[in-house]
Amino acid sequence: MNGAKVELRGLRRNFSGTTALDGLDLTIEPGELIALLGPSGCGKTTALRCVAGFEQPDEGAVLIDGADITRVPANRRDAGMVFQSYSLFPNLSIRDNVAFGLRVRKVAAAKRHARAQELLELIGLPQIGERYPHQLSGGQQQRVALARALALEPRVLLLDEPLSALDAKVRVTLREEIRRLQLSLGITTIFVTHDQEEALSMADRVAVLRAGRLEQVADPATLYDRPTTAFVAEFVGTMNRIPGKLSGRTVTVLGQDLPVEGDVPATSDVEVLVRPETVIVTPDPSSEAMILVSSFRGSTSRLRVQLGDLEMLADVPGHDTVRLAPGTRVRVELVERPVLVSASSDVAAAVPVSEHDVV
Amino acid sequence: MAALTPAGPMAPVTPPAIAAGPGGRAGRPRRIRVWRGVVLLVAAVYFLVPLIASFTFTVKDASKGFTLDAYGQILSAEGFGKSLLLSLGLGVATIVVVLLLTLPAMLAVRLSVPKLKPVLEILCTLPLVVPPITFVAGITTILQWGPDHLADTPFFQTIIAAQNPDFPVVLVLAYVILALPFVYRALDAGLGALDARTLVEAARNLGASWPHLLFRVIVPNLRSALASASFLTLALVLGEFTIASLLHYQTFPVWIYTISGSQAQVSVAVSVFSLLITWLLLLVLSSAGARQRSGS
Ligand SMILES: Nc1ncnc2c1ncn2[C@@H]1O[C@H](COP(=O)(O)OP(=O)(O)OP(=O)(O)O)[C@@H](O)[C@H]1O
Ligand SMILES: [Mg+2]
Numbered sequence: 133m134n135g136a137k138v139e140l141r142g143l144r145r146n147f148s149g150t151t152a153l154d155g156l157d158l159t160i161e162p163g164e165l166i167a168l169l170g171p172s173g174c175g176k177t178t179a180l181r182c183v184a185g186f187e188q189p190d191e192g193a194v195l196i197d198g199a200d201i202t203r204v205p206a207n208r209r210d211a212g213m214v215f216q217s218y219s220l221f222p223n224l225s226i227r228d229n230v231a232f233g234l235r236v237r238k239v240a241a242a243k244r245h246a247r248a249q250e251l252l253e254l255i256g257l258p259q260i261g262e263r264y265p266h267q268l269s270g271g272q273q274q275r276v277a278l279a280r281a282l283a284l285e286p287r288v289l290l291l292d293e294p295l296s297a298l299d300a301k302v303r304v305t306l307r308e309e310i311r312r313l314q315l316s317l318g319i320t321t322i323f324v325t326h327d328q329e330e331a332l333s334m335a336d337r338v339a340v341l342r343a344g345r346l347e348q349v350a351d352p353a354t355l356y357d358r359p360t361t362a363f364v365a366e367f368v369g370t371m372n373r374i375p376g377k378l379s380g381r382t383v384t385v386l387g388q389d390l391p392v393e394g395d396v397p398a399t400s401d402v403e404v405l406v407r408p409e410t411v412i413v414t415p416d417p418s419s420e421a422m423i424l425v426s427s428f429r430g431s432t433s434r435l436r437v438q439l440g441d442l443e444m445l446a447d448v449p450g451h452d453t454v455r456l457a458p459g460t461r462v463r464v465e466l467v468e469r470p471v472l473v474s475a476s477s478d479v480a481a482a483v484p485v486s487e488h489d490v491v
Numbered sequence: 492m493a494a495l496t497p498a499g500p501m502a503p504v505t506p507p508a509i510a511a512g513p514g515g516r517a518g519r520p521r522r523i524r525v526w527r528g529v530v531l532l533v534a535a536v537y538f539l540v541p542l543i544a545s546f547t548f549t550v551k552d553a554s555k556g557f558t559l560d561a562y563g564q565i566l567s568a569e570g571f572g573k574s575l576l577l578s579l580g581l582g583v584a585t586i587v588v589v590l591l592l593t594l595p596a597m598l599a600v601r602l603s604v605p606k607l608k609p610v611l612e613i614l615c616t617l618p619l620v621v622p623p624i625t626f627v628a629g630i631t632t633i634l635q636w637g638p639d640h641l642a643d644t645p646f647f648q649t650i651i652a653a654q655n656p657d658f659p660v661v662l663v664l665a666y667v668i669l670a671l672p673f674v675y676r677a678l679d680a681g682l683g684a685l686d687a688r689t690l691v692e693a694a695r696n697l698g699a700s701w702p703h704l705l706f707r708v709i710v711p712n713l714r715s716a717l718a719s720a721s722f723l724t725l726a727l728v729l730g731e732f733t734i735a736s737l738l739h740y741q742t743f744p745v746w747i748y749t750i751s752g753s754q755a756q757v758s759v760a761v762s763v764f765s766l767l768i769t770w771l772l773l774l775v776l777s778s779a780g781a782r783q784r785s786g787s
Contacts, residue, residue: 186692206695217686219693223711233697277693284697 135163135320136210136287138183142192145178145344152178153189154344165314165321166349167331170341171367176324179341180290183322185209196288211288212281216296218273220265226252226276227261233284251279254313271302278310282317289314289321295330307334328368332356340364360394362474365405372411372444376404376473383473386439386464390471397475405472408434411446415455416463423460428453439464542763549760561760568757574746580658581742582728585666586721589674592667594717597678598709601687615675618668623733630665630738659740666728673723681716685709718776726769 138160145153152175160166168176181187183194185206193202201209220229228235230248239247252258255275265273274294281289291310295303311334314321325331331338332352339349340363348355348364359365376385378400381392385404413423413435424443425436433453435446446464448456456462552558565571593615600607634654653660690712694704710717735742741749743765751758 184692184696186695206692207698207700209696211696213693213696215689215693217689219686219689221690221693221708221712223708223714232694232699236698236700236703280693280697 134285134287134318136197137162137195138288138320138322139195139198140179140182140192141195143179143182143189143194144191145175145182145187145189151344153182153192155192156341156344156346158339158346158349160320160322162320163318164336165311165323165334167335167338168322168324168341169326169328169331169338169368170347172326174341175344176326176341177292178344180213180292180322180324183288184211184213184290210286211290212284212286213290214274214277214281214292214294216293218265218270218297219277220268220273220280222265224264225261226257226263226265226268229265229276230261230280230283232280237284247283248279251283252276254282255279255309271298271306274298274306275309278313282313282319287320289319291321291323293324293326296325296327303330310334332368338368340367342367358394359405359472362405362472365472370408370445372406372408373403373474374406374442374444375476376402378402378473383471385471386466388466388468390466390468392473393470394472397473399475401476402473403476405474406444406466408445408447410467410469411437411444412465412467413437413446413448413456413462414465415460417461419461419463421462421464423456423458423462426453426456426458437462437464542766545759545763549756549763561756562764564754564757565761565764568750568754568761570741570746570749571761574741574743577658577741578729578743581662581666582725584658584660584663585670585728586724588663589667589670589724590717590720593671593674593678594709594713595705597675597682598687598691598705601682602691612675612679615671617672619672623669623731624737626665626668627734627737630661630734634661656740659738662735662738662740662742665734666724666731669731669734670724670727673727674720677716677720677723678713681713684716685712722773722776725772729765729769 140156140158143153143156145151154175156175156179158166158179168179170176178187182189185201185204189202193200195201196210220226221232224232227245227248230251231239231244234244234247249258249261252261255278257272257275260268260272260276265276268276274297277294294310295306298306307330310323323331323334332355335352337349337351338355340347340355342363348360350358355364355368359368362371365371374385376383378392378396381396382389383392383402383404385406390404409432421437421439423435424438427434428450431450432447433450433456435448435456437444437446444464549561550557550559552560596611600611634650653664687709690708691704694708699708730744731742732744732748736745736748747758747761747765750761
């Protein structure tokens with residue numbers, strides 16, 4: 133295995149008042165691709181820059197394979213980085229860009245060029261060595277930046293939203309390509325993103341950050357299906373919060389009794405967290421619930437359904453869209469499966485439960 | 492310029508526009524063209540008249556009518572080569588010192604303490620508001636004060652050496668300060684166009700040391716800004732008269748002034764000549780900058 137083990141221990145970083153990192157602990161196993169996911173300003177970039185050496189944590193340590201590198205200058209760290217903004221050197225040809233690190237290390241020109249060619253073939257752009265960065269598309273530039281970061285065979289690869297400047301289609305192909313390369317090279321990779329779909333589709337594990345702290349780290353399926361906190365549940369994917377009554381380990385919601393999973397709050401007035409795809413919507417003229425908005429997304433449609441004072445989202449198959457046009461009266465049910473509940477904490481919880489209108 | 496040229500491709504669109512709104516914008520392109528002509532004409536008169544007058548003066552001869560003798564005499568005139576070389580030498584030294592001083596400082600401020608940027612800007616712009624005469628007064632005071640108080644120390648030798656008439660280091664120091672505002676502006680524009688932080692971090696990430704990344708990444712990408720900073724500095728040094736004259740150094744402008752008393756025609760010829768040299772340098776430097784722009 134070529135990848136190194138990376139440990140972040142109690143990282144803390146303060147920028148004149150804003151706490152970017154607030155005791156971040158995270159261990160990344162060798163060869164793993166971990167995605168750092170979180171809302172804007174939660175400290176993802178700062179954490180990555182601490183590993184790269186561009187940022188010094190006020191407290192805490194960064195360890196690579198057990199060795200403390202917190203005070204090692206950036207140019208002596210064994211971590212390649214791809215930046216969010218285009219970072220190729222405009223004055224150098226693509227080949228020289230890729231070979232830049234080797235040149236710094238005084239590798240002979242012939243060897244350097246051969247290696248650069250090898251890497252350009254690896255990223256699928258073998259003929260562009262003589263070109264200059266401004267002659268490439270954004271996607272090509274980011275691929276070259278990836279090749280450049282890989283040229284020194286680093287044991288850690290750091291990616292700070294490398295795809296965010298690209299259009300949707302390129303983004304998908306490129307993320308698959310990055311994943312393929314990462315798997316074949318077995319390089320430990322930290323991938324920063326605020327795109328949950330990107331995180332879920334690429335990563336071995338996803339770490340969700342919130343205000344400089346680790347909220348949950350788990351493989352994508354677990355994170356989506358069993359989020360441990362309401363924050364994660366709502367940040368990853370979409371969640372409906374529906375008021376319910378708790379009794380023991382069962383919760384009564386929308387007239388249905390569902391088993392409860394995970395922590396159970398002390399109060400009996402709770403909110404049930406429900407994914408839109410587990411909401412079943414069927415036309416029923418006698419029901420009080422009504423479809424407000426329907427947005428077609430191709431394979432699915434997302435409906436906004438009004439239910440008394442409550443509004444909830446439901447995903448239905450795209451071919452049902454015609455049946456479920458806005459204004460249609462519908463019956464709303466939930467799929468019978470264990471659900472997460474959280475104590476009614478925010479304003480939404482004050483909305484009175486309207487149980488009379490369904491089933 | 493781009494805004495002034497749509498006349499061609501826009502032409503087919505114009506007729507309906509006129510039909511739609513009487514008194515529309517049909518007259519605008521023509522008015523712009525007229526104004527452009529006026530501005531160009533005024534500028535041309537302003538720059539060309541003194542130039543042509545100077546040139547005519549140098550080639551007119553009471554007996555022969557037309558002669559290039561004045562230009563021939565330049566090369567043989569006493570002190571021409573020496574003073575020109577001195578000024579060029581001072582110019583090069585000033586460029587080197589001022590760039591070594593400002594570029595790392597500006598880069599460091601941009602990368603690690605952006606809050607200090609206004610301070611640096613004010614500091615670098617300050618020389619613009621200090622009249623050269625004040626400057627000379629200060630320098631003279633220090634040069635007089637120095638020998639009295641430092642007679643026994645190694646500084647004494649330094650102060651004497653700095654005033655060596657063959658290469659007055661003290662003038663370089665003064666010119667560095669005078670050039671600061673121009674160099675700062677030029678480099679600031681260059682750095683602003685460059686995503687310096689990302690480039691520096693990318694290079695650091697690939698193992699480059701600070702000197703390596705300064706000379707292999709920053710400097711090549713700042714070529715046109717460095718060229719214009721150098722040119723402005725050189726032009727300043729080649730034209731600076733007050734300080735050099737008051738400190739009694741025979742730089743090129745001082746020499747021109749000196750001989751103008753005795754040989755008026757030659758001195759004007761030298762002025763025209765030096766203007767041509769300066770233009771030539773400008774052309775070389777700006778074409779170097781242009782080549783970079785097309786290559787990046
Ligand atoms: N150099 C800096 N100076 C001052 N504050 C900073 C600096 N860098 C980051 N911060 C602050 O630290 C917090 C975390 O920033 P960071 O860039 O790590 O967020 P992020 O999770 O990467 O967000 P985004 O998704 O928007 O990129 C933010 O509140 C930001 O304003
Ligand atoms: Mg960020």
